[in-house]
Amino acid sequence: MIQVRNLKKTFGPKVAVGGVTFKVEKGEVLGFLGPNGAGKSTTMRMITGFIPPTGGEAIIGGFNIVEHPIEAKRLMGYLPENAPSYADMTVAGFLGFAAELRGLSGSAKKKAVDRAVEMCFLENVLHQSVETLSKGYRHRTCFAQSIIHDPEVLILDEPTDGLDPNQKHEVRTLIRKMGQSKAIIFSTHILEEVEAVCSRAIIIDRGVIVANGTPAELKARSPQAGAITLRLSGGEPTGGVKAVRSKIESLSAVEQVNVISDSPLTLRVFARKNNASAELAAALSDLASKERWQITELHAEEGRLDEVFRNITLPDTKSGGKENQ
Amino acid sequence: MKPILTITKRELTGYFASPVAFVFIVIFLMLSGFFTFMVGGFFERGQASLESFFAWHPWLYLFLVPAVGMRMWSEERRLGTLELLLTMPVTPWQAILGKFFAAWLVVALALGLTFPIWLTVNYLGNPDNGIILAGYLGSFLMGGAYLSITAMTSAMTRNQVVAFIVSVVLSLFLILAGYPPVTNLLTAWASPLLVDAIAAFSVMTHFESIQKGVIDSRDILYFLSVIVFSLFTTGVIVRTHRAG
Numbered sequence: 001m002i003q004v005r006n007l008k009k010t011f012g013p014k015v016a017v018g019g020v021t022f023k024v025e026k027g028e029v030l031g032f033l034g035p036n037g038a039g040k041s042t043t044m045r046m047i048t049g050f051i052p053p054t055g056g057e058a059i060i061g062g063f064n065i066v067e068h069p070i071e072a073k074r075l076m077g078y079l080p081e082n083a084p085s086y087a088d089m090t091v092a093g094f095l096g097f098a099a100e101l102r103g104l105s106g107s108a109k110k111k112a113v114d115r116a117v118e119m120c121f122l123e124n125v126l127h128q129s130v131e132t133l134s135k136g137y138r139h140r141t142c143f144a145q146s147i148i149h150d151p152e153v154l155i156l157d158e159p160t161d162g163l164d165p166n167q168k169h170e171v172r173t174l175i176r177k178m179g180q181s182k183a184i185i186f187s188t189h190i191l192e193e194v195e196a197v198c199s200r201a202i203i204i205d206r207g208v209i210v211a212n213g214t215p216a217e218l219k220a221r222s223p224q225a226g227a228i229t230l231r232l233s234g235g236e237p238t239g240g241v242k243a244v245r246s247k248i249e250s251l252s253a254v255e256q257v258n259v260i261s262d263s264p265l266t267l268r269v270f271a272r273k274n275n276a277s278a279e280l281a282a283a284l285s286d287l288a289s290k291e292r293w294q295i296t297e298l299h300a301e302e303g304r305l306d307e308v309f310r311n312i313t314l315p316d317t318k319s320g321g322k323e324n325q
Numbered sequence: 326m327k328p329i330l331t332i333t334k335r336e337l338t339g340y341f342a343s344p345v346a347f348v349f350i351v352i353f354l355m356l357s358g359f360f361t362f363m364v365g366g367f368f369e370r371g372q373a374s375l376e377s378f379f380a381w382h383p384w385l386y387l388f389l390v391p392a393v394g395m396r397m398w399s400e401e402r403r404l405g406t407l408e409l410l411l412t413m414p415v416t417p418w419q420a421i422l423g424k425f426f427a428a429w430l431v432v433a434l435a436l437g438l439t440f441p442i443w444l445t446v447n448y449l450g451n452p453d454n455g456i457i458l459a460g461y462l463g464s465f466l467m468g469g470a471y472l473s474i475t476a477m478t479s480a481m482t483r484n485q486v487v488a489f490i491v492s493v494v495l496s497l498f499l500i501l502a503g504y505p506p507v508t509n510l511l512t513a514w515a516s517p518l519l520v521d522a523i524a525a526f527s528v529m530t531h532f533e534s535i536q537k538g539v540i541d542s543r544d545i546l547y548f549l550s551v552i553v554f555s556l557f558t559t560g561v562i563v564r565t566h567r568a569g
Contacts, residue, residue, distance in 0.1 A: 048412040073414040080412070084405035086335070088342040100331040101413045129342070145409070 001183035029179035031198035083142035225303030332423025373450025394475030456538035463535030473555035503527025
């Protein structure tokens, strides 16, 4: 549905986006991550046809956004950053205006407005003017505008920004639901959102894509991924922390052991080989039963997205150790 | 065509939801009454004509029309709704024309509401209604010309005050270039040909001849070309300067 090829944007000497290439198919929700000023919004603005690209192309459902802007824009719904809307209109008036610009009229228009109002929980404020609304309602009004014509492609620039936790949850549920039948790109700063909603994520830094994969793949790039966390029940184990540690370190599968807490004793054990966490877990539980340690917790770390994010987008300040806590 | 209409409708609700349109209409009516009767000497002339009424329009419009049009684009830019509007399936032209027509309709409405003054002259005497109609047409076109200039300045900035001041200055130039006290001054040191050429750019020259009842296609063409040129420039500005 969405094909972006080598999209570039420069503002004078400043390169905002330096050649971005990706694809989003129907049924995919693509999370767009990156630090502030990385070029997320600029990329979205080029895809939606608000600003012309300096180079490269964006093709929406077969239509190039520069050559056939009207056809391409018809397929798209767009929620710009900060969710702007006309303050002097009522919610119903604003959504009616959006529906009319999308070519809907009469009963089709009424149906579309009703549907969007219901999906975004706007019934209570339908006849209130936008300027009197709280931020959450304003945000949802603009969101309703983007889905009013049930578009095949949705571009959402920080759709959950400024919402309270309940509203965030509602919007995420909505995005996940719509993601089954649409191609969706959304940008966010909130990493758990990516895990909750996206089928794929792209991390962009200083105008270039630095990572592209499913949330699980990205998490696997975390240095912690595959490490085993081991917690032993209260009481001092025989020989104290040091003894336990050295016994674990003597296992052949173990690369490094970090003590996270002394009481109850919690350790993080890193495997010598990649993707060997199952093997390592087995070795650890064997050792524990031999030494009669009481295990209360033993699990493999999935890796953490925020760590991956930090490591990828801040290569200069990357810390050497495996544990960043 | 339909998107233009939709945008015009939205803009009109915008004008009437805020006090802008009402304030413009009321002040225009009050001032035009004041100037016509108190300053223009409507009664003292002893003529059944609206000359004293139309003569003030270039000056009234100078401040009132930019006040109507200054929000046209700068407000969209300031609120970020420009991004919304231009990512809808509408061309920039449709947006420009839709907005322009809405503002022009507000001006036309104010002008239309001066009809009591037309009833008054018809009650008092036998004016040449053709000349009066020509005057209204000229005034309407002149309002459109000022408005298109305001549209252009409004597209350049997100600040309405800047848009207002720049369009007043540009409009003032269009008035003064053909304003007799200025042209008389110019003839003292410039060749009459040059003075005439400069005066040809002025709304005064063209408005005055229409207002006398002479509907010359050149005068109509002048106003239309000011409108087309300004709106074309607006289009260039809107398209090149979107992300500002």
